[in-house]
Amino acid sequence: MEEARWRSERETPIPGLPADLAMECIARIPFFFHPELALVSRSWRSALQSPDLFAIRVLAGATKPFLCVDVRTRSNPTNWFLLDPSSSSVVPLPPPPIRAAGSACASIGHLLFVLGGATGGIATPAVQIYDARANRWRRGPKMRAAREFAAAGAVGGRVYVAGGCLPSTEPWAEVLDMEEGRWRPLASPIAIREKWIHGSAVLGGKLLAMADRGGLQFDPEKGRWSAVSEVLDRGWKGRAAAVDRVIYSYDFLGKVKGFDPEMGEWREVEGVDQRLPKFLAGAMIADLGGVLCLAWEGGRGGGKMMCAAVKVEKKERRLMGEILWKEMVELGAPADSSLSHCLSLHV
Structure with a gap:
C-alpha cells in the first residue's frame, strides 16, 4: 500500500531526480543506514519499504550477508541484533x-x-x-x-x-x-x-x-x-553449521573441526589456533555467505561479542583455515547476557 501510494503520487525521495533513478541511488546505500533514512520523510520510508528496492539491490550487487544474533539476559529471554561484523556495525531489531x-x-x-x-x-x-x-x-x-x-x-x-x-x-x-x-x-x-x-x-x-x-x-x-554416520555422531558436540558441504563444530578440547561427508571423518581446522580461543564454553557457528563465522561472548564488562570469519580450503584431506577478520562488537547488552542463536540473513 505504501509503495502504491508513493507511485501514484509520483513522489521522489530525492528532489530533482526521477523516482526510478532515485531508487537506483537508494539501492546502493548500505543497509545499516535504512532505519535512519526511513525517518527523513514519507517518500523515503515508502521507497525503503518497497519490494522493488531489494530487486534493484540484487541487480546492483549491493546485497550482502549479515549476522542475526539473539542475546539472552536474566530479565529478557530474547534480544535480536543484526550485525555487520566486518565493520562492527550493529542494529538492534x-x-x-x-x-x-x-x-x-x-x-x-x-x-x-x-x-x-x-x-x-x-x-x-x-x-x-x-x-x-x-x-x-x-x-x-x-x-x-x-x-x-x-x-x-x-x-x-x-x-x-x-x-x-x-x-x-x-x-x-x-x-x-x-x-x-x-x-x-x-x-x-x-x-x-x-x-x-x-x-x-x-x-x-x-x-x-x-x-x-x-x-x-x-x-x-x-x-x-x-x-x-557413526563417525559424524561421535564428533558432533552440539552447536554446528554447514559451510560449503562441510559441517563444523568443536571438540572437547575447544578446537574447531569439520566433517566432510566425502572424507567420512572429522578434521581439525588448521591454522587458526593462535588467534582463536579454546571454545570450551561453546561458540555460535554460522555460514556467512560461504565463510565460516564464529561468535562468542567476550570483552571486559560484558555485553560484548567477539566474531571471526574463517575461510577454509580442503587440501589433501586437510582443512586449512585462514582468519579473514576478527572483531569485537559492542551490543550494549547487560553484563549477564549470553548468546542463544546466530545465523545469517541476506539483505
Whole structure:
C-alpha cells in the first residue's frame, strides 16, 4: 500500500531526480543506514519499504550477508541484533511479538523464522517471522505442535522442524510450505523420536539433528529419517553449521573441526589456533555467505561479542583455515547476557 501510494503520487525521495533513478541511488546505500533514512520523510520510508528496492539491490550487487544474533539476559529471554561484523556495525531489531526462551530458528534469504519456545514455562506453537527488508516482525502460521528446544532448518525454500515435544506428540516433525502458508506433518517412526534436540544443521539438502541417543537426518526428497554416520555422531558436540558441504563444530578440547561427508571423518581446522580461543564454553557457528563465522561472548564488562570469519580450503584431506577478520562488537547488552542463536540473513 505504501509503495502504491508513493507511485501514484509520483513522489521522489530525492528532489530533482526521477523516482526510478532515485531508487537506483537508494539501492546502493548500505543497509545499516535504512532505519535512519526511513525517518527523513514519507517518500523515503515508502521507497525503503518497497519490494522493488531489494530487486534493484540484487541487480546492483549491493546485497550482502549479515549476522542475526539473539542475546539472552536474566530479565529478557530474547534480544535480536543484526550485525555487520566486518565493520562492527550493529542494529538492534524491534522486539518480537512473543518473547520466548528455547525457540528454534531458521532463515531463508531476508527472512528469519523463530519457532516455538516457552513463555512462562509453557511451550508454544507460535511462529514469528522477521523481515529484514522491512525491519519488522509478523506472526506466521502456527505449528501443529507446541515446541521448545527443537531442531529446525530451511531446505529448498521450506522450513522444517522436529522434536522439542514429547515423542508421542503428533506431529513430531512438520514442514512449512511458504507458498501454501501452512504446516504439513512429516511421517516419523516412533523409534527415532526424542524430546530435546541439542543442535541442528542443514547439510547436503538434509536436516540433521543431534539428540540424546544420537544424530538423526531427514531427507526431504525421499521423505525418510535415518541415523547419521557413526563417525559424524561421535564428533558432533552440539552447536554446528554447514559451510560449503562441510559441517563444523568443536571438540572437547575447544578446537574447531569439520566433517566432510566425502572424507567420512572429522578434521581439525588448521591454522587458526593462535588467534582463536579454546571454545570450551561453546561458540555460535554460522555460514556467512560461504565463510565460516564464529561468535562468542567476550570483552571486559560484558555485553560484548567477539566474531571471526574463517575461510577454509580442503587440501589433501586437510582443512586449512585462514582468519579473514576478527572483531569485537559492542551490543550494549547487560553484563549477564549470553548468546542463544546466530545465523545469517541476506539483505
